[in-house]
Amino acid sequence: MEKNQYLEMFIDESTEHLQAMNDHLLKLETTPDDFSIINEVFRSAHTLKGMSATMGYEDLASLTHQMENVLDAIRNDKLTASSELLDVVFEAVDDLEAMVNDIAEGGEGKRDVQLVVAKLVKLEKGEGVDEVAATKELEKIDGNEAHVYDDFELTVLTQSKEQGFYAYQLDISLREDVILKAARVFMVFEVLEQVGEVIKSTPTVDQLEEENFDLTFSVTIVTKETEQDVHARVMKVSEIDQINITTINTDEQKYVQENSSNNEEKNTEKDKETSSTEVNNDKQVHEEKVTPSANKTIRVNIERLDSLMNLFEELVIDRGRLEQISKDLKSSELTETVEHMSRISGDLQNIILNMRMVPVEQVFNRFPRMVRGLAKDLNKKVNLDIIGAETELDRTVIDEIGDPLVHLLRNSMDHGVETPENRLKIGKPEESNITLKAYHSGNHVFIEVSDDGAGINREKVLQKAVSSGVVSEENGTSLTDKQVYELLFSSGLSTADEISDVSGRGVGLDVVKNKIESLGGNVSVNSTPNEGTIFSIQLPLTLSIISVMLVEVQAEIYAVPLSSIIETAIIKKEDIMAAHNQKVIDFRGSVVPLLNLTDFFDVPTTKEEDEYLSIVIVRKGEKMAALVVNSFIGQQEIVLKSLGKYLTNAFAISGATILGNGQVALIIDCNALIK
Structure with a gap:
């Protein structure tokens, strides 16, 4: 079979199956007795295993097969889908994702998965989750994976044990300031050969001699010395930082090695069965008939x-x-x-x-897993509610919004919602809610990240903003709550060395704002103390073809995006006022700064000003500005073209377009102007 011919299809379908497994496993955690969900997970794993084997990715197929055994035990009532058990299954899914990503990047999908395989094997044997978590002989220590032993090495270890020898794995870390790594390794091997026999090393001896390793390496030995004696003798070698010694369980190693082949034989018949018929002990037969729907879609690069x-x-x-x-x-x-x-x-x-x-579901899909893991790390109970995942955005925008949303969700998780104990103290349910919502409105898509946490502390934010020089103490007192909250997006507001509500709220939020504004959108925040916080992102539906108002500035033509315009107007010169050395006008009761584009862009003057001025009122969030132009040409749809890599620093210009007469018009970045 020509592998390359089907590779793209394999990667796409594998990604879909892994996402389906993630989604269904999250549902299974909340409803562990729902056999239809277990069957869906099993079906995805089963299909992925078959595809991987067909394409020749044996490591991928082998791990999926091992995970399939655990899922089969769950649906046959031999195991319970507890949160702790699913932690191991999720770990396996993470490894599968890493292997598929490696294949997508041109690799062969190779990955050392002995640790997770050992855990899955223990689960299948019926050992408790606590025992699985306590597995030491295959744990990662200082970045080293446990050894994988071949038949000969395993025979040597087994026979040595029968003759009264101990089998140890030593994970050795050299000091960072070590000068001759290979020399220290040689001295370690010399000591070990005095107390016993070296069976295996990782990396290999050749790699160690060539210093083809970082600061850590592992060695397996058989000896009659105790752990303490071996540890003491090796530590006498200078420039060694740490030694971790693990006793090797040869029975476990044999089981891991034999289990894969045994299970492959056991499942040969099982694989012939359709995965739509599920038999459970002491339960009725679950039958599901899947009727293939007519395929009306094609994949397009x-x-x-x-x-x-x-x-x-x-x-x-x-x-x-x-x-x-x-x-x-x-x-x-x-x-x-x-x-x-x-x-x-x-x-x-x-x-x-x-x-x-x-x-936006393509981006939203990865967040339930992230929230689940982060909630466990923070010892918080969090329910993530996703609304409007079917809302559509241009692919170029979709590619860019993932990181800003990760920032906002982590922000809500870490500093927005309280711990279960604190929530109970103030009369809230111990499980907090974070909502991720997307919806269309006009030519824009809005995405909101909201939580029912403690809200933002106005005084802390203001105090930090004043001390950081973001705002003066005099001006700070006159700011509204919403204006204070917006200060969180200021660059340099927070420092990482002080862990507080403010520091957490500020880290990364200026990055979020810059990214969203680079996409032609904007982000705002609102909060109610003890009730929660809402971050709202506004994004254009597409970035390449936009509607603009063409205006004349002297003899040149500029384009102002319609999404930024409130309205156009004609004013008299006498309506212009001055405030804080800035020309302003009164626009419907609001004081709006006036900016003459002729002066701002330093355009050669070819037309004299008359008594009346043409202005374009533009907005960014709650801030406004009035742009003085010479005349309005009209509305038009234009193609947004980049200025190229040589003009990346052109201030307040987001791109250019070619007009019908062949003339180039620059597109004004209203966000930059107002900022």
Whole structure:
């Protein structure tokens, strides 16, 4: 079989099966007696095992097979799907994901999974979860994996034990300031050969001699000396930092080695059965008939969609050019044809944009596992509620929002919600709720991360902002609560060396803000003490084709994104006032700063100012500004083009576009202007 021919399909389908396993395992944790969920997990594992074996990824197939045995024991009522047991299964899924990622990056999916295999084997044998957690002979110590022994080595270890010898694994760490690593290793081996016989080393002796290792290595020996004696003698070698000695359980090693082959034989017949029929002890037979639905979808490489989008962007530019020509020639037939072409290209634009739209579920899917793990680490009880996962965003935006959402969720987990004990003290349920919500509104998608935790402490934030120089003490007292909360997004507000509500709230939030604004969106925060906090992200549906207002600034043309515009207006010169050395106007009861784009962009003056000024009112969050222009040209859909790597520092310019007459117009970044 030509592996490369099916590789992309294998990676896509494997990723889907792993995500399905994650989702169903999380559901299984809350409803451990639901056999339909167990069957779904088993089916995904079974399919993944078959695909991996067919493609020749034996390590992947072997681990999936071992996990399948545990799942089979759960559905046959031999094991209970407790949270602790599922911790081990999740660990196996993490390893499977790492192996699939390695294959996606061009590797062979190899990974040392002896530790998790040993745990799965113990679970299948019916040993308690506590015993599994206490497994020492295969634990990672100082970054070293436990040894994997072949038949000969295992025979030597077994026979040595029968003759009264001890078998030890020594995990040895050298000091960071060690000068000659290979020399120290040689001295260690010399000492060990005086007390017993070296059976195996990791890395190999050749690698150790070539210093092809970090600061740690492992050695297996058989000896009649005690652990304490071996430890004392090896520690006499200078520049050794630490030694961990583990007694090797040869019975366990044999079981791990033999179990895989035995189970493969046992399951040959089992694999022939369809996974839609599930038999449970003392329970009725569960039968599920899966009727294949007609497949109405095909997989398309995203690069092809990108190419299609680039071609269409060129078409939009030519469409604008034709519209300009038809206006100049005033030909009714040409105008009619161009109008028809515009309608058709508009429909084509909607279809292409919809093809690129991806449900935010693709990003949201990874968060339940993250929240579960973090809640265990923080000793908190947290329920994550996901709403609107079917909401769609352009693929380019989807690729970028994962990290900001991770920041916000970790922030809510770590510093938003309280510990169960503290929640009970103030009359709240011990389990806190974090909600991740997405919804459409106009040409934007909103994503909210909210919690029912302690809220933000205004005084702590203000105190920290003043001490960090973000705001003056005088100005701080006049700020509203919401304005104080917005200070959390300021760069340099928090320091990592002081662990407090404020430090946690500030770390990374300026990074979140910068990332969201680079996507043409904005982020805001609101909070109610003792009730919780809401972070709200506003994002454009797409980044490549946007609606703008074209304006003239002297002899040049600029584009202002419609998403930033509140309205346009004409004002008299006499309406301009001054406040704090800044020109301002009164706009519907609000004082709005006035910015003359001729001066700001240093455009050569070709037109004299008259009594009336044309202004564009733009907004970023609750802040506004009035941009003075010479005239309005009108609304138009334009293609957003990057300025390239040589003009990355052009302030307040987010890109450029080509107009119908071939002229280049710069696109104004209103967020940067207001900031």
